[in-house]
Amino acid sequence: MQLSRSARIALRVAAGVGFAFIYVPLALVLVNSFNPDRSASWPPSGLTLRWWSVAWENEGARAALWVSVKAGLGATAIALVLGTLVAFAVARHRFFGRDAISFVVVLPIALPGIVTGIALNSAFSTVLEPLGVGLGLFTVIVGHATFCIVVVFNNVVARLRRTSGSYEEAAMDLGADTFRAFADVTFPLVRSALLAGGLLAFALSFDEIVVTTFTAGPGIETLPIWIFNNMTRPQQAPVVNVVAAVLVLLSVLPIYAAQRLSADTASGSRV
Amino acid sequence: MTSTAQAAGRSPVRRLAGTLHRRPRLRLSLLLTAPLLWLAVLYLGSLAVLFVSAFWTTNSFTSEVVKVWSTDNFHALFTTPVFRQVILRSIGVALAVTALSAVIAFPVAFYTARIAKPKWRPLLVVAILTPLWASYLVKVYAWRLILSQGGFADWMLKPFGLSGPGFGLFATIIALTYLWLPYMILPIHTALEQLPANLLDASADLGARAGRTFRSVVVPMVLPSVAAGSVFTFSLSLGDYITVQIVGGKTQLIGNLVYSNIELNLPMAAALGTVPVVVIVLYLLAMRRTGALSSL
DSSP states (O other): OOOOHHHHHHHHHHHHHHHHHHHHHHHHHHHHTTOOSSSOOSSOSOOOSHHHHHHHHOHHHHHHHHHHHHHHHHHHHHHHHHHHHHHHHHHHOOOTTHHHHHHHHHHHHHSOHHHHHHHHHHHHHHHTGGGTOOSSHHHHHHHHHHHHHHHHHHHHHHHHHHSOTHHHHHHHHTTOOHHHHIIIIIHHHHHHHHHHHHHHHHHHHHHOOHHHHHHOOTTOOOHHHHHHHHHTOGGGHHHHHHHHHHHHHHTHHHHHHHHHSOGGGTTOOOO | OOOOGGGTTSOHHHHHHHHHHHOHHHHHHHHHHHHHIIIIIIIIHHHHHHHHHTTOEEOTTTOOEEOOOOOHHHHHHHHOHHHHHHHHHHHHHHHHHHHHHHHHHHHHHHIIIIISOGGGHHHHHHHHHHHHHSOHHHHHHHHHHHHSTTSHHHHHHGGGTOOOOOSSHHHHHHHHHHHHHHHHHHHHHHHHHHSOHHHHHHHHHTTOOHHHHIIIIIHHHHHHHHHHHHHHHHHHHHTOOHHHHHHOTTOOOHHHHHHHHTTTOHHHHHHHHHHHHHHHHHHHHHHHTTTOGGGO
16 A cells, blocks of 8 residues: 555554553653652652662562462463363364363453452352361462463464374374374474463463452462552552562563464464 | 274283273363363352352341342342443443554554564564563553652643543543553554555555545454454453552442452342353454454
């Protein structure tokens, strides 16, 4: 399409405004972590590294980070196993209700978090509490794994659909049994899809707040919950600023990792 | 499938492998048992119980759930003015977020897909994706910083004699748009990138100027992708109750109503929770007619 010079300039300007809309808020979070004041008034009266060392010493934030990492690793491990199992069933078999299964896998992430959250909460309290198991880290992991299955499933099923079963058949023709064919042929084929799916699952769990609110027992505080609880306390504002800045910086890591993974899984789509 | 039938009489592992190979139904049930127990029994079971409980009531003195079947909660959804108002407001917010996202996303996607130099395009796509990995709460917090009194928005608008919008409904719409914008940009970018250049040339050859080509060729081809992006912007906004707590001031959305009813009246909370679910399903069905879902 032959755009006029002025139309091209207008589009460039509009795109520039769009990118500014995306990046200025994140940049402000970074700058604000050096703000010496407790208020968010702009511009900051100076720049200081003081709050970074205060935040580093903050027990609450550290403990919450550790809880988040444990919950993320647990949920990712479960999601990797269950998501891969469903992906193999759907991609390599034909059976009644196959489409329904793909639908059920997506449901936990498609429904509002609060619906999933209260459904799991009342299920846990009616089923687990009589058994003497209260809400805790375990229930957070179960809740997170439920909506993390879909990202592993999507990555693995997409890979399996692109690689036909004939490689495995060739391996079996050459004398490999089912397990050997899986270990030597199928697994290497899906490995990068598993990595991408696992990375997405961890990121999804690490960032989750709503389902966590309803599945965490007393005293279990993930990093998002910690931020949410401390966000409105003026006393804690500088520490929250630093934690927010760290999370913005960390968000570059998965992008870097995704670029290193094969191009077809690097799209980074979360759903 | 080829057959390797000489497996008999070997090690147990080898025999098991042979059995699995010969019996695909057994293989399938081994694959599906654990995931189905998790998703169908645990998850769908919990959801089903929740929605059944929407038809129960509570004892208004003790807040205990009384398991007597009644449709009072759903009746209340449509007759209580506060509920009606909040439901309509929530749908309005979700639509406003979707419209605003589309307006901001289109020029960005047009630039990244067709104006920027081809060697820069992959990098620009990464630049659109990166904010998706930044924490949800941090992104809302950024808007809390921007819109707070004496914050960045006030500072920017001061030379014009204006002040920022502060916390409220508008702030909620902006923050939600900010959160879900990449989900709108990406499908539009993909559609524009795949738009065949010869269609545009043909349109120009037939005498259309840029504006006419845009209206008659570009927009119809990109519309399904806008619809695909809107599925995310709409449904993610409709269920949200955290953002509105952080930047919404006193504004209430449907999620807040669900949240505030959980302790005292769980059946009412469950009934309120069905509203976003039903609206999202209706929205998905409407969007399916545009062919949007196949491009997700």
